[in-house]
Structure formats: C-alpha cells, structure tokens
Amino acid sequence: MSQNASDCNALTYVNHQSIEPSSKRRRLNSEEDQLVDGQNTYGKTTLSGQSSAIFGNFHGTHNHYYDHTKNDGDATSVPDRRKRLVASLMFKRMDARQHNIATAMPKTCTWLFRHNEFKQWTDDDEMSQHGGFLWIKGKPGCGKSTIMKGALAWANKQKSKRNWITVSYFFNARAPGVLEKSTLGLYQSLVHQILQVAPQFMSDFEDMFSWKAVDDTIVWTITELQGFLLQVARNPERPSLCVFIDALDEGDDKDVRALIAFLEDLTDDMDSMPALRVCLSSRHYPHITIKKGLSLVVEKQRDHDCDIETYVRRKLLVADDTNASDLQVAVCRKSASIFLWVVLVIPILNHMHDQGKSVGDMMRYLESLPKDLEGLFAEILARDTDELRSCVSLLQWVLYASRPLTAVELYLAIQHSWARPEDDEISIPQDAPLSRYLLNSSRGLLEYTKSEPQTIQFIHETVREFLVGTSGLAQVDPALKDNLHGWSHAKLSQACLSYFSRTYSRLPSDIHDIVKNDLLPGTPRHIRVDIRGKTDSEFPFMQYAVENILVHAEAAQQNGVQQDSCWRLLIKGDFGVDDGWRVLRNIFEKHDIRCFDSKVTLLYVVIEMKLPTLTSILAAIPGAVDVECGRYGSALQAACHGGNEYIVQCLINHGANVDKKGGEHKHSVLAAIHGKHFHIARLLISHSASPNLGMLLKTMSRYYDRASEEEISILHDLSLRPGVYDNAEIGELLCLAAGRGITAFVARLLPRVSDVDLVCTDNRHTKYDTALVAAASNGHLEVVSLLLDHGADIELTGNHKLTALAEAVSNGNLQVVSLLLDYGADIEVIDNHGLLILIAAASNGHLEVVSLLLDHGADIEVTGSHGLTALIAAARSGKLECVKLLVNRGANVHVVGLGDSALSRAAGDGHTEIVKVLLAAGANANDGCFALNKAARWGKFEIVKLLIDNGADVNASDKESLYRVPLCAAISGSKYAIVELLLSAGASIDVQLGMHEWLPLSFHDGFMTTLEHLLKTKQTEYAEKIRQLHDMQQWTHYNHSSTCQISAPQARVSLPRGDVFKMDIRSILG
Incomplete structure (x- = not known):
C-alpha cells in the first residue's frame, strides 16, 4: 500500500507535454482565482454546497x-x-x-x-x-x-x-x-x-x-x-x-x-x-x-487486506516481541480494510513504543480506539490537550483559507490569530522546527503537498468532512459550536488585519514613498515587481493578508458575525480607501488595468471583489452609490460587468443611477453586455435603463456575429422600447438587423419605421445604406422576402449606388438573386466594381448565378467598360466551369475587350484547361491578340506548345508589345525551354524584328542567361543563333533618365547612379 496517507486519494502524475514550455504557459489571472476561492469559503466547505x-x-x-x-x-x-x-x-x-x-x-x-x-x-x-x-x-x-x-x-x-x-x-x-x-x-x-x-x-x-x-x-x-x-x-x-x-x-x-x-x-x-x-x-x-x-x-478483496498487512509489517516499529505479530494482526483486523485508519493509528503506536510502552499497553490502547474514521479523528484531537489553541487555529486556517498556504504563511497566520498590538515582533522558525510545530499542532491530520510551492492540506477529504460536522472542531472548541463558519472567518479576517497593521510600518521605504506621493497606479511595472519581490521576501504573509482581509470579513458577515470594526479600519474619509492597503493591493496586482487609484471608494472595491454582504452595508452610506471612480466609472457599472445580480439589485435599491455615463463601457447596460451577463442587462432594462443609440449600435454590431438568440433578444428589447429612439435611429437598427439576418427582429422593427426604404446616413456600425441591400448582400433570404413584402424598393441604391441584386450577385447568393429576379429586379445594373452583373458573376465564378441570369434573359454578349464580356472575364479569372457554361450557351470566343481576347487572357495567366476549351470552341490562335507572345513571356510552356500545335504563328509580330515576337518575350523572361521550343518550331532570327525603340534591361539580362544556359547544355546551334540575333541588332536601352547605344561585340549599358554594366559576348562564346 501507499507510503503516506495521501496515497488514499490521488493519481499517478502524467506529464502531458504542453504546446508551449511550462514557463510560458498561460495561467488564470489572480483575480478570478481569488473570486473562486472566496466563493468556496463562504459558509460551506463541502463541494456539493x-x-x-x-x-x-x-x-x-x-x-x-x-x-x-x-x-x-x-x-x-x-x-x-x-x-x-x-x-x-x-x-x-x-x-x-x-x-x-x-x-x-x-x-x-x-x-x-x-x-x-x-x-x-x-x-x-x-x-x-x-x-x-x-x-x-x-x-x-x-x-x-x-x-x-x-x-x-x-x-x-x-x-x-x-x-x-x-x-x-x-x-x-x-x-x-x-x-x-x-x-x-x-x-x-x-x-x-x-x-x-x-x-x-x-x-x-x-x-x-x-x-x-x-x-x-x-x-x-x-x-x-x-x-x-x-x-x-x-x-x-x-x-x-x-x-x-x-x-x-x-x-x-x-x-x-x-x-x-x-x-x-x-x-x-x-x-x-x-x-x-x-x-x-x-x-x-x-x-x-x-x-x-x-x-x-x-474492502471486500482479500488481496487488499494483504496489502494492508504488508504495510503494517513494514511501518509498525515494534521491537522483537512474541506478541508483536498479535499486535499487527489486531491492527489489520480493527482497520476493517480502511487504509487511512491504519495510516493514522500506526504513528500513535510507534510513539507509544518510543515512550517505552509495552505491546500489551499498545494492545489495550488499540482496543479502546473507535473503528470508524470520525471516531478516530475525535480521539486524536482529544488525546493531547497541549497547544490546543494552536491546533484549533491551524485547522481553521486550512479549512477556511481562500487558497492553500505554505508552512511559513500558516505559521504567521496562526501567530497573528491571537497577537496583540503590544506583542513583540513574531519571528519565523527554521524549516525543521517549523515542520515539527505544524505536525504536532495538526495531530497528524495535515500533510505537505508535493507540488511547488509546497503547501499544507488535509491528509484526506474525510478529515475536512469531520471537522465541519457537529462532532468535529466545534467539539474541540465550544466557542465555535453555535457558528463555526462565521467565527472562523472572523478570526481569519482579524488575523489578516493584525498582520497588515503590525507590519505596515516596517515595509520597504519605496512603498511609503508611493503612498505619500500617490504614485499608483502609474508606477512602472518593473518597479512594482521589484517592490513585490522585496515584500514577499521580508513579509511572506502580506499578500494573503492584504488580498483576503475583506474576503474573510465578507464570509463572517454573511454568517452573522458583524465586521464593522474590520471594514471601518480600511475606509478613508466618507467613502475612500486606506492608502496603505490600496497601494499594497496594487503592488500585488499583476494587471495594470485592475489597479485602484486614490479616488476609488471602498464600496467600489468590494463590488469588484464581488462581496455582496459588505456591498449592502457600504451602499447604505448616504451618497456612496453614485461616486464616479474606478475603471468602470461607477459602482453600478462595476457590478454589472461583474455579473452579481444581488449586488446590482442592492445598488438600484439604494438609488444608483442606471443611466449614469462614463467608465470603460460608458453605460451600465453595456457593461453587463460586455461582461456577458445578459440577465443583468434585462434587470437594468426593467428599471428603465436606456443607453444612447451610438453606444448600443457599437455593442450590437460587435455581438451580432456570435451572440446567442437570447443575447440578441436582450439587445432587441432594449432597442424596441417605445419613445427611446427616433425614426432615423430605428432605420439604422433595421439596416443592422437585416444585414445580420435576424428575421424576428426585422419583423418587430418594420411596424416602427415610417419608411422601409430609409437610407442610413451614418455607416459607422453597418456598411450598407438600406435594409434590403444589407440583407441581399449577406444572403438572408427570409429577411429579403419580408422586406419586399413590406414594399421595399427593389431598385433603391442609396449612397453607394448599388442595388440589392448587384450585391446579391457579387456575393453569389443564388436564392436571393432568384427571388429578386422573380420580383422584377433590373438585370442590367452594375456592381461595386463598375461591371454589369452578368460579367461580375462570371468573373467571380458564381456558376449557378450566371446560369440563372442567362435564363432570365441576360445578354451573353453584353459588354462592360472597354468591351469586356462575361466570357473574357471568366477566362481571365480562371473560372473554368463558367467558361464552359458560356461557351455552351453560345458566347462568342472571338470578341476582344481591354486589348485581349478570352484566349489571350487565359494563355497569359496560365489557365491551360480554359485554353483547351476555347480552342475546341473555335478560338483562333492567331486572333491578333498574340496569345503565344503572352504565354511565352510568362513561361507557360504547356500553353505555348498547345498554341503551336493549334497553328499559332511563332513569328507573329506584336507592334504594341515591348517584345514583338514570342522568341524575344521568352528570352526576356529567361524561359529556356520555351526558347528551345520556339526555335525548334521555326522561330526565325532573320525576321524583321523591328524591336521596340525602348527595350527593358530585363531583355539583356535574359539574353545573357539564356545564352549561358544553351552553352552549358551544349546546344551550340541554338546558342549561335541567339548570338547572331544580338549581332544583327542595334538597340537603344531606355532606363528611366538614361539612354545608351548597345552594340556587338561589346555592350555598355548606363545605369542610374553612374554604375557600369559590361558584357563581353565573345568571351562567353569562347
């Protein structure tokens, strides 16, 4: 069996690798941990409660x-x-x-x-x-x-x-x-x-x-x-x-x-x-x-009993005695297969042996012990009355502390549980004496954890259950009998206050300077970290004391023990907070935004700490509830963001202004929504809270995408309150709701707007001008239908000049497009890029939309700006299925627009399958748009070969291009394979090239690299042709502000900034 009591209820440690190193793992913030801890300690200590x-x-x-x-x-x-x-x-x-x-x-x-x-x-x-x-x-x-x-x-x-x-x-x-x-x-x-x-x-x-x-x-x-x-x-x-x-x-x-x-x-x-x-x-x-x-x-397994027997034989330290085995058997039998019982009893028997007791004495003591664990715990606590006060305090601290404490923290907590102001300074013993002190005071019911930092915990959950029961700690200290939870928390709160008060004057001088000059918040983080380190080192209980004075006071007050003497020591003036406590609390706070400035009130502090009972007391102070302070601007906004309904209702009952402006979220309703406490938002709305429209729309636009229906309904209820917003503002809400597809909300808003076609003039919260355009653009079919049934103008464009149909087509919303066409929408409108909608649909590859538009009579040959057709648009965008559809529906494959045919655009952009479709449909490889030239320039080898196989003229000259023939285009791009393919297909160097007067430097770079490649691959015939091509020509190079003559056998090209580039062709050719 296990070597210590914690074996009874724990699990093998499995070291699961984290995605990040352990030193970088993100951790929960301390505020949230403290909140959880604080809730755990209020009145109940069992989880079910x-x-x-x-x-x-x-x-x-x-x-x-x-x-x-x-x-x-x-x-x-x-x-x-x-x-x-x-x-x-x-x-x-x-x-x-x-x-x-x-x-x-x-x-x-x-x-x-x-x-x-x-x-x-x-x-x-x-x-x-x-x-x-x-x-x-x-x-x-x-x-x-x-x-x-x-x-x-x-x-x-x-x-x-x-x-x-x-x-x-x-x-x-x-x-x-x-x-x-x-x-x-x-x-x-x-x-x-x-x-x-x-x-x-x-x-x-x-x-x-x-x-x-x-x-x-x-x-x-x-x-x-x-x-x-x-x-x-x-x-x-x-x-x-x-x-x-x-x-x-x-x-x-x-x-x-x-x-x-x-x-x-x-x-x-x-x-x-x-x-x-x-x-x-x-x-x-x-x-x-x-x-x-x-x-x-x-406990019914015989082998389990054998494990207990093994443990007893190894751990029970009894000198050789004829009765030793009888004692071992008696321990096992009395344990009733409960391992924890054995773990607790054996140290007692070993202690008796060390005191010289006989086996007979131990047998008699064993017989007197209860068989059940609760009885055994009671016996252990009653067995030794020495240092009973320390024992009770220690157990109270482990029971009710808001987090596990280290040995040093526990020692200081215990000593300050009864320390008086006039007592001497309490020193901390060394590790060994400290461990012995805690072990003796706990009567063996506590243990060190193995995790770092080492803290103190009960050896088993049954110990905690026993201590909070009627026969537990209250029996040991009768003063606790009527209110164990309340008096225990009161003691812990008083101990925290005592430690803070007794040690404050001895804190590092840096802290007193900060208090004197009111430097927090605002003190640089590295200074705060340094002060925190000094304080933790010299005053190891200070952080717990400062952070939990009010936590334990809340729990005590909640359980009926008055704590006026505690919180009054932390209040300054009518509403403020003691500067020393506030500064220390800020030093221990890891997040700058959660620090308290000098204007903060104690009411605000307890609300951020989510302490409802203290809130109800401090809220009763006249004028306290509406003091402007803190991150959230007021006590009510802090409570709304925190989400405690009792606290919010308490503040409202004490006259808090539900429409008070200011703070991080500007309004109490919005603070609740940002905190995702929608029940609080409903509570505020029921008390007539009304944030202005701008703030509401900002919040609605933020949450619509991912909010639940319940969350949205809260925002809707707020926006639909009669008389709060005018017609134009309701129009903005309608536009936003339509764009997000909230059909029920749109239906509730429509009776409240005088004009369903109201054009929004403020687009900070929605990019659409009208509700119909917003719904159509986002594909919300039900909303579009609802708006049309309420008479929405189907051709209304608003400030952006786009109709609902243009938006729906642009985004490929097929069902909405179909509905709008059925309602008679104009099919010849343009989209936000100036394209007719058929061309836009083809360019975006919306196949079903293209087909639908054609079915409704759209002209397949309609041309947009610069003669662009749907087929050219689809070809240049690589939309193969749209190209097939348009070809099958009779689109003219020879039309030229923007200086290109569908074939030349597809060739230049490398859309091989589209080139195949167009050629199969009768497109001319020599249509005057020089598809071969473009494919050669951009290295589209497969398309070059495809065009040559379909009769493209390898010597066709494009007078508008910098590279008038495909061969020069390929050379300029250093497309070696294409150069070889063109030469093998009959590209001539004797053709009258008529090279462009201004030839980019890239041609000369491409010429040299192509020549070197041909020589390295021993293609001397092609290399000689390329050299001859160069020798035949006199070219003027244009390079921004510089021009120069290039001639063979040696060329000089003037570059900007006076650099000189030389190339000796004959040395390359050898």
Missing part, C-alpha cells in the same frame, strides 16, 4: 473565463490560434491531485490486474458485455485513489502494446479552484490531454472552435467540450481510448450524474469502432445506476 451556487444548472452555465493579456495579440495565424485555444483549456493545478500522491509500496496494489473484472474490462472480446465500464467502489479512506493511480500507471505502460491512449481526471474536493473539482474542469482536462497525446485531432479541434479565438477572453462550456469528445469517440481512425476518473463522490451530485449519462452515450454503438473504456472510482454513496458495466468493492 458550493458548486450548485457557483455553477447553477448543468447545461450551458458552466463557464470558465480564460484571460489573455494585450501581449497575446490577435492570434490570426493558425499556430497562434491553436496555441490560444489549447492553452485556454488549462487551469491552475490541473495535475496537482495526481502529482501529490506517493507511489504505492512495492508489491502492493498489483492484485487488481489479476482480478477477473479488470481482465474482462481490458479484453476487447468482452466489450459488448460490459459496455467499457469498470467501477471501483469502496468506503472513505480505503485506498481507492491509490489503486486508481496504479491502474493508470499500468495502462500507460500498455500503450504501445495495446495501441491505446489514456486520459484521466481526479476530482479534488480539497482544491482551492473550482475547476479541480467540477465536471467543466474534467472536460477541459480530458480534451487538453487528448490533444497532447493524439495531435491528429488538433485540426478538428481548431475547425470546431476557431471562432472562439477572436475573443479576448475564451469561455468554455460543457456542451462545447462534449461535442468535441463525441467527435473524437465517433472517429473510426482513432486509437483505443482509456478514461480514468477518480473520486466521483467529490464532485457535485447533479453534475456527476449528467457526466455518467454522457459517458454512457459516448460508449453506445461502439461495435465497429475502436474500444472506449472508462474506469471510475467513488464511495458507495451516492449510488448511480449505469446500464451495464463491471464493478468491484475494494
């Missing part, structure tokens, strides 16, 4: 926010987008539970792999019998997690042999963060692990969630992650998958039941798929029924 309050319903409300700083950038590239998405799945302490479990003792826990149920579970032939489920159950503390750790380690060793991948999640009710003990955390962890061990699913993950990467904050929901897991499970090419989930009983009961239902859905219909196995562990209660599966009970 917390999770329902925090998470709400299972579907759609389990949100976790992942904050990205400005340094993240837009992450538009695929690697950046992937990194952001994958990193957002991670959370603090994601692997902590498994990392904090020691490895089982040698030769223990191996019985599982010989067990019949386990062997059936791993047998592919048995999958149909058990559906892939194995459920390991046992009493609290029996060692289930240690067994699960061993099972996971065994499965990992089998990966290559069995071609499977393993993923795992261990619920951890003792964790400070919600994601460590929630099904949302489970899904995030499982998906993250799958992406690490099976990167072939990365592209699927990105395809499914790339839309989320555009947000500054990535929010995950259970439904989204379930969708991805379903896609993985249904992939026939995936490897077999083993899922290990430990300590289900430490999750919320409702969520866990939904999880089991999802896992059953996941494993259904897997007959033709790779195996999917799920191994679960939990206590016997709560009972959850599954359709089919295997199960085993740990």
Whole structure:
C-alpha cells in the first residue's frame, strides 16, 4: 500500500507535454482565482454546497473565463490560434491531485490486474458485455485513489502494446479552484490531454472552435467540450481510448450524474469502432445506476487486506516481541480494510513504543480506539490537550483559507490569530522546527503537498468532512459550536488585519514613498515587481493578508458575525480607501488595468471583489452609490460587468443611477453586455435603463456575429422600447438587423419605421445604406422576402449606388438573386466594381448565378467598360466551369475587350484547361491578340506548345508589345525551354524584328542567361543563333533618365547612379 496517507486519494502524475514550455504557459489571472476561492469559503466547505451556487444548472452555465493579456495579440495565424485555444483549456493545478500522491509500496496494489473484472474490462472480446465500464467502489479512506493511480500507471505502460491512449481526471474536493473539482474542469482536462497525446485531432479541434479565438477572453462550456469528445469517440481512425476518473463522490451530485449519462452515450454503438473504456472510482454513496458495466468493492478483496498487512509489517516499529505479530494482526483486523485508519493509528503506536510502552499497553490502547474514521479523528484531537489553541487555529486556517498556504504563511497566520498590538515582533522558525510545530499542532491530520510551492492540506477529504460536522472542531472548541463558519472567518479576517497593521510600518521605504506621493497606479511595472519581490521576501504573509482581509470579513458577515470594526479600519474619509492597503493591493496586482487609484471608494472595491454582504452595508452610506471612480466609472457599472445580480439589485435599491455615463463601457447596460451577463442587462432594462443609440449600435454590431438568440433578444428589447429612439435611429437598427439576418427582429422593427426604404446616413456600425441591400448582400433570404413584402424598393441604391441584386450577385447568393429576379429586379445594373452583373458573376465564378441570369434573359454578349464580356472575364479569372457554361450557351470566343481576347487572357495567366476549351470552341490562335507572345513571356510552356500545335504563328509580330515576337518575350523572361521550343518550331532570327525603340534591361539580362544556359547544355546551334540575333541588332536601352547605344561585340549599358554594366559576348562564346 501507499507510503503516506495521501496515497488514499490521488493519481499517478502524467506529464502531458504542453504546446508551449511550462514557463510560458498561460495561467488564470489572480483575480478570478481569488473570486473562486472566496466563493468556496463562504459558509460551506463541502463541494456539493458550493458548486450548485457557483455553477447553477448543468447545461450551458458552466463557464470558465480564460484571460489573455494585450501581449497575446490577435492570434490570426493558425499556430497562434491553436496555441490560444489549447492553452485556454488549462487551469491552475490541473495535475496537482495526481502529482501529490506517493507511489504505492512495492508489491502492493498489483492484485487488481489479476482480478477477473479488470481482465474482462481490458479484453476487447468482452466489450459488448460490459459496455467499457469498470467501477471501483469502496468506503472513505480505503485506498481507492491509490489503486486508481496504479491502474493508470499500468495502462500507460500498455500503450504501445495495446495501441491505446489514456486520459484521466481526479476530482479534488480539497482544491482551492473550482475547476479541480467540477465536471467543466474534467472536460477541459480530458480534451487538453487528448490533444497532447493524439495531435491528429488538433485540426478538428481548431475547425470546431476557431471562432472562439477572436475573443479576448475564451469561455468554455460543457456542451462545447462534449461535442468535441463525441467527435473524437465517433472517429473510426482513432486509437483505443482509456478514461480514468477518480473520486466521483467529490464532485457535485447533479453534475456527476449528467457526466455518467454522457459517458454512457459516448460508449453506445461502439461495435465497429475502436474500444472506449472508462474506469471510475467513488464511495458507495451516492449510488448511480449505469446500464451495464463491471464493478468491484475494494474492502471486500482479500488481496487488499494483504496489502494492508504488508504495510503494517513494514511501518509498525515494534521491537522483537512474541506478541508483536498479535499486535499487527489486531491492527489489520480493527482497520476493517480502511487504509487511512491504519495510516493514522500506526504513528500513535510507534510513539507509544518510543515512550517505552509495552505491546500489551499498545494492545489495550488499540482496543479502546473507535473503528470508524470520525471516531478516530475525535480521539486524536482529544488525546493531547497541549497547544490546543494552536491546533484549533491551524485547522481553521486550512479549512477556511481562500487558497492553500505554505508552512511559513500558516505559521504567521496562526501567530497573528491571537497577537496583540503590544506583542513583540513574531519571528519565523527554521524549516525543521517549523515542520515539527505544524505536525504536532495538526495531530497528524495535515500533510505537505508535493507540488511547488509546497503547501499544507488535509491528509484526506474525510478529515475536512469531520471537522465541519457537529462532532468535529466545534467539539474541540465550544466557542465555535453555535457558528463555526462565521467565527472562523472572523478570526481569519482579524488575523489578516493584525498582520497588515503590525507590519505596515516596517515595509520597504519605496512603498511609503508611493503612498505619500500617490504614485499608483502609474508606477512602472518593473518597479512594482521589484517592490513585490522585496515584500514577499521580508513579509511572506502580506499578500494573503492584504488580498483576503475583506474576503474573510465578507464570509463572517454573511454568517452573522458583524465586521464593522474590520471594514471601518480600511475606509478613508466618507467613502475612500486606506492608502496603505490600496497601494499594497496594487503592488500585488499583476494587471495594470485592475489597479485602484486614490479616488476609488471602498464600496467600489468590494463590488469588484464581488462581496455582496459588505456591498449592502457600504451602499447604505448616504451618497456612496453614485461616486464616479474606478475603471468602470461607477459602482453600478462595476457590478454589472461583474455579473452579481444581488449586488446590482442592492445598488438600484439604494438609488444608483442606471443611466449614469462614463467608465470603460460608458453605460451600465453595456457593461453587463460586455461582461456577458445578459440577465443583468434585462434587470437594468426593467428599471428603465436606456443607453444612447451610438453606444448600443457599437455593442450590437460587435455581438451580432456570435451572440446567442437570447443575447440578441436582450439587445432587441432594449432597442424596441417605445419613445427611446427616433425614426432615423430605428432605420439604422433595421439596416443592422437585416444585414445580420435576424428575421424576428426585422419583423418587430418594420411596424416602427415610417419608411422601409430609409437610407442610413451614418455607416459607422453597418456598411450598407438600406435594409434590403444589407440583407441581399449577406444572403438572408427570409429577411429579403419580408422586406419586399413590406414594399421595399427593389431598385433603391442609396449612397453607394448599388442595388440589392448587384450585391446579391457579387456575393453569389443564388436564392436571393432568384427571388429578386422573380420580383422584377433590373438585370442590367452594375456592381461595386463598375461591371454589369452578368460579367461580375462570371468573373467571380458564381456558376449557378450566371446560369440563372442567362435564363432570365441576360445578354451573353453584353459588354462592360472597354468591351469586356462575361466570357473574357471568366477566362481571365480562371473560372473554368463558367467558361464552359458560356461557351455552351453560345458566347462568342472571338470578341476582344481591354486589348485581349478570352484566349489571350487565359494563355497569359496560365489557365491551360480554359485554353483547351476555347480552342475546341473555335478560338483562333492567331486572333491578333498574340496569345503565344503572352504565354511565352510568362513561361507557360504547356500553353505555348498547345498554341503551336493549334497553328499559332511563332513569328507573329506584336507592334504594341515591348517584345514583338514570342522568341524575344521568352528570352526576356529567361524561359529556356520555351526558347528551345520556339526555335525548334521555326522561330526565325532573320525576321524583321523591328524591336521596340525602348527595350527593358530585363531583355539583356535574359539574353545573357539564356545564352549561358544553351552553352552549358551544349546546344551550340541554338546558342549561335541567339548570338547572331544580338549581332544583327542595334538597340537603344531606355532606363528611366538614361539612354545608351548597345552594340556587338561589346555592350555598355548606363545605369542610374553612374554604375557600369559590361558584357563581353565573345568571351562567353569562347
């Protein structure tokens, strides 16, 4: 069995490689962690009590926010987008539970792999019998997690042999963060692990969630992650998958039941798929029924008892005695197969042995011990009354601290729990004495974690459950009996305040200078980091104390213990905040934007910290609610962005102005919308809140693309309130809603506008002038139909001079085009590039739209500017199917527009298949547009050959071109293969070239490289022809402002800035 108590409930650490180095992994910000921690400590310490309050319903409300700083950038590239998405799945302490479990003792826990149920579970032939489920159950503390750790380690060793991948999640009710003990955390962890061990699913993950990467904050929901897991499970090419989930009983009961239902859905219909196995562990209660599966009970296994016997023999330090074996047997028998019971009792027996007690004394003590864990815990606490005050304080701190504390932090917290102002300075003992102090004070109920930094935790969740029960800590200290939670939090708040007050004067002088001169916010980050480091080093409990004074005061007040004496010490003047506390809080804040300036009120601070009870007290101070301050401009806007409905309602009840302007989001409604707290927005609207139209439209245009129907409806309700906006403003809303395709909203707006054809004059929030054009451009058929039925002018163009039909054609919206044509839209209009719509459709390759326009009578030979036809437009754009359609419908293949025929444009741009279609349709390779010349210039070898094969004249001269014959064009581009092809096809160097008066320098460069190539490839006949070509000509080179004569056998070309380029042809030819 395990070597320490934490073996009972943890998992083997699996080092999943991150996409980024661990030092660069993005982490959750401290504010969010503190909020979660704070909620965990209010009044309840068991997860079942917390999770329902925090998470709400299972579907759609389990949100976790992942904050990205400005340094993240837009992450538009695929690697950046992937990194952001994958990193957002991670959370603090994601692997902590498994990392904090020691490895089982040698030769223990191996019985599982010989067990019949386990062997059936791993047998592919048995999958149909058990559906892939194995459920390991046992009493609290029996060692289930240690067994699960061993099972996971065994499965990992089998990966290559069995071609499977393993993923795992261990619920951890003792964790400070919600994601460590929630099904949302489970899904995030499982998906993250799958992406690490099976990167072939990365592209699927990105395809499914790339839309989320555009947000500054990535929010995950259970439904989204379930969708991805379903896609993985249904992939026939995936490897077999083993899922290990430990300590289900430490999750919320409702969520866990939904999880089991999802896992059953996941494993259904897997007959033709790779195996999917799920191994679960939990206590016997709560009972959850599954359709089919295997199960085993740990405490009923004889081999498990043998493991306990092995542990007792190795750990019970009894000198040679004839009764030693009897004591070992007695311990095993009394344990009732509960490993944790053994772990707690053996140190006590060893201590008795060290004190000289006999085996008989130990046997008698053993007989007096309770068999159940709760009774044993009570006995341990009652056994030694020395330092009882330290014991109670220590247990209170571990129970109610908002995050796990280090040994040094715990020591200072305990000492300041009863320290008086006049007491001497408290010094910190060395590591060894400190460890002994904590061990003795905890009576063995606490342990160090293995994760860094090392913190202190209960050895098992059953210890926490016992201490908060009626026979737990309240029995040890009767003063706590009537209100354990309230008085405990009050003690912790007072200890934090005591530490802050007693040590403030001894802080580094830098801090006092900042306070004196009011330099925060605004102090450079590197200075703050330096001060933070000094403070942490010299005053290790200061950060916790400053950040949690009010957190614990809130929890105490919430549980009925008045905290006026606490918060009044932090208030300055009527509403402000103590400068020393504020500056220290800012120093420990990692994000500049979250720092508080000197104008901030204590009410604003507790609202940003989401402390509702203290809010209700401070809001009652006359004049406090509408003080202008802070990042969000007012207490109400901060509350709306934070999303706590109780706090918002409290402020409204105390007279907060719901339409107060200012702050980051300018208005309380918009602050709620930006925070995605739409229930808060509805609450404000019900209290007549009305942001101005400009702010509303900016928010609506931002959220329309990705908002849910519920979210949109909130914005709609706000915009539709009678008498708030005039007709022109409603017209803007109509245009925006039409462009986004929100049919229901358009239908509600239409009765409120006097003119459905109202042209928008302000296009800051939508690029369209009219609702019909907006809807048509984006392909929203239902909205277009609705607007036409309400009399919208089908030919109205607005300021941009575009009709609805032109926009629909340009974007290829076939159904909308069809509808508009049926309503009689003019087919001869132009698009936003000045092209007739048939030409535009052909150029964009909208095949079905082209066909539809032709069916409705569009002239196939209609010409736009410079004689461009639909066929030429399609050919130059490489739209093969449109070319085929137009040719088949009788388009003239000989028409010239913009100086080109369809053939010459296709040839020059390298559209080989289109060239073939046009030639087959009768296009003339010598049509006067010099297709061969263009293809030669741009190196389109296959097309050059195709044109020559179809009779193109290799010596045809284009007087308008810089390169009048194909041979010169090919030479200029150094297209060696084409030069050879033209020469072999009869290109003549004796033809009267009549070269252009101004010849680009590129010809001479091409001439030299072509000549060198021919010589290197020993094609001397062609090389000599090229040399003769050069010798025959006298060319004038034009190079911006310089001209010069070029002649053989030596040429000088004057370049800008006086450089000289020489080429000795005869030396090249040898």
